[in-house]
Amino acid sequence: MVGSGVKYELLMWIYFFVKWVPGYFGSMLRTKFIPFSKIGSGVCVLEGVQIDKPSLLTIGDRVSINRLCTINAGGGVSIEDDVLIGPGVVIYSQNHRFSDATLPISSQGYSYAPVVIKKGAWLCANSIILPGVVVGEGAVVAAGSVVTKNVDDYSVVAGNPAKFLKSR
Numbered sequence: 001m002v003g004s005g006v007k008y009e010l011l012m013w014i015y016f017f018v019k020w021v022p023g024y025f026g027s028m029l030r031t032k033f034i035p036f037s038k039i040g041s042g043v044c045v046l047e048g049v050q051i052d053k054p055s056l057l058t059i060g061d062r063v064s065i066n067r068l069c070t071i072n073a074g075g076g077v078s079i080e081d082d083v084l085i086g087p088g089v090v091i092y093s094q095n096h097r098f099s100d101a102t103l104p105i106s107s108q109g110y111s112y113a114p115v116v117i118k119k120g121a122w123l124c125a126n127s128i129i130l131p132g133v134v135v136g137e138g139a140v141v142a143a144g145s146v147v148t149k150n151v152d153d154y155s156v157v158a159g160n161p162a163k164f165l166k167s168r
Helices: 002-018 023-033
Strands: 050-052 057-059 069-071 077-079 090-092 094-096 110-112 113-119 154-158 163-167
Touching: 002 023, 090 113
Parallel strands: 050 069, 057 077, 069 090, 077 113
Antiparallel strands: 094 110, 154 163
């Protein structure tokens, strides 16, 4: 157990240093050294992407994760094939518990709910995907949207909270 913890810590230190290496070479380093649960082929992870709990993140083939995204995979995140993730997107699969008003929020722990981004979806710049959400196949989440509920296949959603605009 100690050996695996040390290995993970070493990989996280390497990730810290390769996080900002630009271009194709930097993307290649990130896909090799971040300890993902699973990563497909043709994946591009651009510089400045913050991934918390990468061991609970699965990424399919031909996925592009643009600059300055944050993915917290504490509750599990699955990104299927051919997904585009624009710059500044935030994906969270965990949240603070806060139901007990007699305790500080910081002492109540976390709740976890997996996030799934299905095949061919596009998360536009600065959108936010909250715990427990499934973004459907081929769906588009407009820039700046906050997604609090599941998005149907081939839907376009926008706003805060994100609402259905149209089918594509």
